[in-house]
Amino acid sequence: MTAVVQSAYGLDGIEVGERPVPAAGPGQLRIKVAASTVNPMDWHLATGRPGLVRLVEGFGRPKHQTLGREVCGVVDQLGPGVTDFEIGQSVFGWVIGAFAEYAIAEVDRLWLAPKGITNFESAALPVAGAAAMEAVERGDVAGKRVVVNGASGGVGHYAVQIAKASGAQWVAGVCSSKNAAFVRGLGADQVIDYRLDDFTGERWDVVIDCIGNRVGSEIRRALVADGRWVVVGDHNKNGLLGPLPRVVARLVRWRFGSQSCHWFVQREDSRYLAGLAGLVDEGHVRPHLSETFAVGDVRAGYERIESGRAVGKLSVDLTSATNAELTEMTSEDEPRS
Ligand SMILES: NC(=O)c1ccc[n+]([C@@H]2O[C@H](COP(=O)([O-])OP(=O)(O)OC[C@H]3O[C@@H](n4cnc5c(N)ncnc54)[C@H](OP(=O)(O)O)[C@@H]3O)[C@@H](O)[C@H]2O)c1
Numbered sequence: 001m002t003a004v005v006q007s008a009y010g011l012d013g014i015e016v017g018e019r020p021v022p023a024a025g026p027g028q029l030r031i032k033v034a035a036s037t038v039n040p041m042d043w044h045l046a047t048g049r050p051g052l053v054r055l056v057e058g059f060g061r062p063k064h065q066t067l068g069r070e071v072c073g074v075v076d077q078l079g080p081g082v083t084d085f086e087i088g089q090s091v092f093g094w095v096i097g098a099f100a101e102y103a104i105a106e107v108d109r110l111w112l113a114p115k116g117i118t119n120f121e122s123a124a125l126p127v128a129g130a131a132a133m134e135a136v137e138r139g140d141v142a143g144k145r146v147v148v149n150g151a152s153g154g155v156g157h158y159a160v161q162i163a164k165a166s167g168a169q170w171v172a173g174v175c176s177s178k179n180a181a182f183v184r185g186l187g188a189d190q191v192i193d194y195r196l197d198d199f200t201g202e203r204w205d206v207v208i209d210c211i212g213n214r215v216g217s218e219i220r221r222a223l224v225a226d227g228r229w230v231v232v233g234d235h236n237k238n239g240l241l242g243p244l245p246r247v248v249a250r251l252v253r254w255r256f257g258s259q260s261c262h263w264f265v266q267r268e269d270s271r272y273l274a275g276l277a278g279l280v281d282e283g284h285v286r287p288h289l290s291e292t293f294a295v296g297d298v299r300a301g302y303e304r305i306e307s308g309r310a311v312g313k314l315s316v317d318l319t320s321a322t323n324a325e326l327t328e329m330t331s332e333d334e335p336r337s
Pocket of ligand 1: 039041127128131149150151152153154156174177194210211213231233234235264265266308309310312
């Protein structure tokens with residue numbers, strides 16, 4: 001089958017290659033992939049930056065050489081013991097190796113794709129949607145004044161919609177002027193152009209921070225006495241540990257006092273997929289795709305992420321892969337985690 005692969009860290013190493021079609025093992029199913037996306041996480045995994053990524057994903061070269069981590073497609077094979085899904089169902093969720101004609105998924109990382117949106121839109125939900133959902137949960141936003149820093153990005157555009165759906169009293173989105181109309185269209189009550197205004201000049205109950213470009217003292221001043229700073233992303237992508245030392249120091253410092261700082265690594269839990277599908281079905285959330293990349297052009301998607309200028313989500317069209325001959329291999333042939 002055709003797949004987007006990488007045998008060495010760095011965007012130069014990304015290429016289209018051939019891989020055997022994988023077979024579903026116990027508790028797994030195989031998906032005929034329709035669509036995936038490129039996320040900042042994909043960029044970290046492909047570049048091996050910060051260095052911490054290599055400790056987890058392979059020191060010398062990437063452990064998982066087929067790229068892509070979120071997916072929408074059709075169930076095409078059930079592994080032994082799988083009874084929760086049926087062949088032919090349209091599903092979405094997290095996988096390892098989404099940029100391929102076929103991908104293997106664990107049953108607890110999948111959910112039925114929402115009706116009424118495209119495969120491309122469903123594929124854009126798991127990574128950024130679940131992060132936004134967890135951020136909104138940690139912000140406990142009902143009845144509160146919320147600001148989303150980075151409202152035009154993948155996570156931010158979901159956070160605005162989910163905060164509104166969760167009963168936030170006022171939601172402001174921080175973005176540049178070129179994305180102001182887009183963020184208003186998501187339902188934001190206020191748009192703050194970060195090139196002209198400073199969101200820390202106002203008072204907020206909750207800051208959902210997808211950018212991480214402000215220091216703690218600025219956020220403290222901008223929060224009410226029991227306000228919450230929910231840190232989703234950080235601008236520091238380099239060094240061995242990236243933002244980790246700063247995050248740890250911040251979490252220690254913010255243990256004292258009534259204001260709180262929340263940081264999380266988003267869990268691949270199908271509870272979030274079910275929640276996102278429900279929000280889509282009820283009309284509260286709609287993924288926004290700004291660009292779609294063909295299989296042979298996926299590297300351009302990574303470069304767009306690297307630029308920091310992606311709007312909403314960037315999708316990858318797996319129907320653009322040529323149909324390779326289906327040669328089965330056993331599930332042991334390719335290590336998965
Ligand atoms: N904690 C977790 O588990 C978790 C999960 C998912 C993602 N993340 C992290 O969350 C962060 C956001 O992810 P994402 O998918 O939303 O990224 P993204 O889509 O690549 O974000 C790009 C957006 O950021 C905006 N932006 C850039 N600089 C800005 C600034 N100074 N102020 C406000 N907006 C700015 C850009 O708008 P303009 O072009 O208008 O500037 C662009 O629309 C990343 O660091 C990612 O690694 C963490």
